[in-house]
Amino acid sequence: MMTFDxxxxxxxxxxxxxxxxxxxxSGLQPAILINPEMIVKxxxxxxxxEKTWFDFLSCLSGIDHGIESNKFSVVYHLASIPYNRQLVLKxxxxxxxxxxxxxVFHSVSGVWHTAEWHEREAYDLVGIRFEGHPDMRRILLPDDWEGxxxxxxxQAAEEYKGIKIN
Structure with missing residues (x-):
């Protein structure tokens, strides 16, 4: 089994x-920050x-780093079932x-099909699009939801189709 380094x-x-x-x-799970153009490869x-065999995408999350930074990121939690190993990429x-x-980030749905649902969640909730995704549309919210x-x-709306939200 290979080490992080x-x-x-x-x-x-x-x-x-x-x-x-x-x-x-420094965190609980070390992460490798990957050049966004290289993530699929x-x-x-x-x-x-065969030395890594990260055969499972456990989780993919979209992150908004805040208004001041104007940065967005995607975090990938990978698992190797044969080696009982985990790895985080960002x-x-x-x-x-x-x-x-x-x-816009590149889709990894061609690498792991589970990414299709995770990337749709990141799009729906954070507004990150995934280039190359086969079905980029909302998954949790209605198609006409704003924001x-x-x-x-x-900014949360006060109502949706006559139903009070706040």
Missing amino acids: EIKTLLTDKFGADAIMDAET VCEELRDN VVKEHSRNSENLP YPLRKDY
């Missing part, structure tokens, strides 16, 4: 120094490489807060 080295050797932006090692490598992008122009409830600048 060995996985970082494997990815750097395979894709070059530009693939890894940084690493977070990195995920394919981690799934297919991608971060700066993006304006214009609701007409949503942040993205987990964004830091979300």
Whole structure:
């Protein structure tokens, strides 16, 4: 079973120094920050490489880092069932807060089909679009819902179709 540092080295050797932006090692689960343009190739490598075999996407979450930072990220929790190992990957992008122009990340639904539902949740609640997703539409809220409830600048409506919300 490969260590966290060995996985970082494997990815750097395979894709070059530009693939890894940084690493977070101070939290409960260390994370590798991946260049957003490389996320699909990195995920394919981690799934297919016999040294890693991250065959399951446990969770994918969209995050709004706040109005001041104008950053959005996606966090991927991977699991290797054969090796009983977990790994966290993150991608971060700066993006304006214009609701007409949503942040876009590459879909990993071609790597793990479970990503289809997770990416739809991130779209529905945070307003992150996933390029290459086969069915990018709301999954929890009605199709005509305005806004993205987990964004830091979300303003809740007072009612929806005559039903009081607040």
